[in-house]
Amino acid sequence: MPLDPAFVGRTYPPTPAYEVGREKIREFAEAVRDANPAYTDREAAKALGHPDVVAPPTFPFVITYRAAAQVVQDPELGLDFTRVVHGDQRFVYNRPVRAGDRLSVTCVIDSIKSLAGNDVLSVRGEVADESGEHVVTAYMTLVARAAEGE
Amino acid sequence: MSAIVNYDEVEVGTELPAQSFPVTRATLVQYAGASGDFNPIHWNEAFATSVGLPDVIAHGMFTMAEAVRVVTDWVVDPGAVVEYGVRFTKPVVVPNDEAGAVIEVTGKVAAKLDDRRVRVDLVATSAGQKVLGMSRAVVQLA
Numbered sequence: 001m002p003l004d005p006a007f008v009g010r011t012y013p014p015t016p017a018y019e020v021g022r023e024k025i026r027e028f029a030e031a032v033r034d035a036n037p038a039y040t041d042r043e044a045a046k047a048l049g050h051p052d053v054v055a056p057p058t059f060p061f062v063i064t065y066r067a068a069a070q071v072v073q074d075p076e077l078g079l080d081f082t083r084v085v086h087g088d089q090r091f092v093y094n095r096p097v098r099a100g101d102r103l104s105v106t107c108v109i110d111s112i113k114s115l116a117g118n119d120v121l122s123v124r125g126e127v128a129d130e131s132g133e134h135v136v137t138a139y140m141t142l143v144a145r146a147a148e149g150e
Numbered sequence: 151m152s153a154i155v156n157y158d159e160v161e162v163g164t165e166l167p168a169q170s171f172p173v174t175r176a177t178l179v180q181y182a183g184a185s186g187d188f189n190p191i192h193w194n195e196a197f198a199t200s201v202g203l204p205d206v207i208a209h210g211m212f213t214m215a216e217a218v219r220v221v222t223d224w225v226v227d228p229g230a231v232v233e234y235g236v237r238f239t240k241p242v243v244v245p246n247d248e249a250g251a252v253i254e255v256t257g258k259v260a261a262k263l264d265d266r267r268v269r270v271d272l273v274a275t276s277a278g279q280k281v282l283g284m285s286r287a288v289v290q291l292a
Contacts, residue, residue: 031184032215033171038228048227057222057231058215062185086210088284090235096228139235 003112003119003144007077010109012070017102017130018063025055025099032056045098054096061089063097064125064138067105071123072142077109079121080144087120087141094134102130110139117146154226157266157291166224166257166270171216173208173242174250181212195246207241213253213281217274220257221287230290232267237283242276251276257287266291 022042029039037044038054045053072079097103110122125138178192187209190197198206214236222228244251253276260271272285 028184031177031181032212032219033177034215034219034222036219036222036226036228038226048229050229054228056215057218057228057234058211061211066186086238088235088237089211089214090233092233093229093231096231 002114003077003079003121005112007109008112010077012067012074012107014104014106014128015067015070017104018066020055020097020099020101020103022053022099025053025059028059028062029056032058050096050098052099054098057091057093057096058089060091060097060125060127060136060138061140063103064105064107064127064140067107067125068123068140071107071109071121079119079142083145084142085145087143088139089141090139092137092139094136097127097135101135103127103135104130119144155224155291157262157268160259160262160268160291162259162262164259166220166259168254168256169220169223171219171253171255172250173212173216173244173253174248175206175244175246177250178206178208178212178244181209185209185211187211203241203243205243205245208244208251208253210236210238210241213238213242213274213276216253217255217272217282217285218287220255220272221270221289224257225289225291231287232290233288234286236272236274236285238281239283240276240279240281242281253281260286263288 026040106126108124110124113120121142127136255274257272261269270287274282
């Protein structure tokens with residue numbers, strides 16, 4: 001069953017705040033082997049004009065991917081997650097994520113298309129800090145491959 | 151934000167220093183833990199091949215994280231990246247040996263934009279195949 005285009009525009013409730021820890025940023029930076037001191041050294045980050053260590057550019061996905069579970073596991077939408085691959089990913093930053101941020105994500109279904117039997121689902125995650133200030137928007141496209149024999 | 155690269159000293163076609171990023175199974179396990187993405191296609195060969203993949207593949211988001219390092223190492227301040235997007239076109243296949251795979255990334259200035267920003271286009275390949283498409287970053291320069 002193709003996904004129902006009527007879900008386009010559906011907005012999910014903001015997620016509970018994710019608190020960005022300094023050591024979590026360090027763990028992520030080490031995992032991607034990125035030695036930029038702005039991720040681990042507060043003084044280095046301050047010298048660049050940041051109030052605390054910042055996170056690598058793709059770190060927000062850790063938060064927005066968890067938030068998107070609301071969408072991909074929405075029983076009404078009925079996405080078959082076993083067939084899903086990540087098609088593309090884009091971030092538009094207002095500022096870098098930094099240690100101490102308490103971030104909430106609001107997920108919106110931007111589009112649903114059917115291409116060659118595949119469902120193509122675009123989900124936007126609007127990430128805001130505790131004061132409500134926009135931090136980053138993450139755009140994710142998921143492709144659910146057509147089932148065999150369909 | 152304080153990028154050290156000056157907009158006036160950059161031309162369309164300016165090349166950023168290219169880099170190579172090795173990735174082994176151990177790298178993928180570490181990335182799985184740090185990112186929370188435990189999909190078994192990134193660490194379990196039997197599972198990966200059962201769903202039609204040639205072998206374990208790297209997380210697309212790992213490749214995306216490596217590719218942008220060509221940009222952040224160039225500008226120094228990661229906060230100078232104002233926009234970054236990629237398309238995942240081919241997987242990075244990671245064999246179970248010491249060498250693993252290598253992701254090679256080049257980048258060049260593709261356009262000079264308003265407000266002292268530039269668009270950098272990145273090319274990421276592994277085993278001779280392009281693994282990212284439309285890999286672009288908009289960067290705030292000094």
